[in-house]
Amino acid sequence: MLRYYNDLEVFITAATYEFDDRNDVKSARQYFNEGLKYHKNCKSLYVEEFWVEVQHLEKTAGASLPIAMGKYRNLKRFESDIKFHFILLDRAIIRELQCNIVRDMVRKYRHIELMWQKLAKINFDGFIYHQETEQLHYDKNYISKTALKKTYEEGLKENLPLKKKQ
Numbered sequence: 588m589l590r591y592y593n594d595l596e597v598f599i600t601a602a603t604y605e606f607d608d609r610n611d612v613k614s615a616r617q618y619f620n621e622g623l624k625y626h627k628n629c630k631s632l633y634v635e636e637f638w639v640e641v642q643h644l645e646k647t648a649g650a651s652l653p654i655a656m657g658k659y660r661n662l663k664r665f666e667s668d669i670k671f672h673f674i675l676l677d678r679a680i681i682r683e684l685q686c687n688i689v690r691d692m693v694r695k696y697r698h699i700e701l702m703w704q705k706l707a708k709i710n711f712d713g714f715i716y717h718q719e720t721e722q723l724h725y726d727k728n729y730i731s732k733t734a735l736k737k738t739y740e741e742g743l744k745e746n747l748p749l750k751k752k753q
Contacts, residue, residue, distance in 0.1 A: 598622025599635050612643045630671055633662055638678050645681065652683060659684060669696050673705055686723040689716050703742035710738045 591597045602618035605611045619636040626632050640655040659679075665671045669692070676688045689706070693716070696702035706716060715724045716738075 592625045595622055595626045595629050595632050598626070599632060602639065603635065606639045606642070612639070615639050628664070630665060630668075630674075633665070634671075634674055634678065637662075637675060641678055641680060641684065644684075649681075649683075652681075655681070655684060656687065659687065666691075666695065669699060669701060672696075676705070676709070682723065682725065685714070686721075689714075689723050690721045693718065693721075697742075697746040698748070700743060700747060703739050703746070706742060707739035 598618050598621060602615040602622070605618060606615035616636075616639075619632065619639070622629075622632050623636075637655075637658050640651065640658045644651050644655045659675065662671075662675070672688060672692050672695075676685060676692070679685045679688055689709070692702055693706070710716070713725050713727050715726060716722070717724070
């Protein structure tokens with residue numbers, strides 16, 4: 588049995604089986620916790636754990652939001668990894684989680700052009716992030732190339748240092 592502890596896929600498979608096939612989130616969490624003991628720096632294990640919590644959040648009509656938010660907040664070891672935030676944002680199909688992730692991204696990566704590109708992309712999908720209120724809203728009728736360009740350009744202008752002309 589000890590040889591299986593080295594294989595993180597065993598933990599992911601067991602946890603997703605418990606959640607998807609047996610509808611047992613408690614057992615799924617136990618498998619994730621066990622896997623994280625042996626694979627503390629494995630991003631894919633954290634992503635899968637987060638995804639299970641997001642799905643459970645949908646099943647509980649939002650009742651498990653504190654647990655999902657706690658899972659997100661416990662990912663501090665990866666807080667300087669912008670692409671990891673992008674993965675979480677893509678998995679966070681619940682508005683409250685999306686808002687928190689986008690808010691954290693803007694605070695942490697406001698001086699990185701890649702973050703503004705991602706924000707412009709989600710803006711194109713109808714998600715509007717208001718920097719003043721730090722809130723994320725969705726408007727299916729808002730899909731506007733002008734707004735997309737405005738979000739991207741304003742973010743770059745306000746948050747990236749100007750390049751010296753040569």
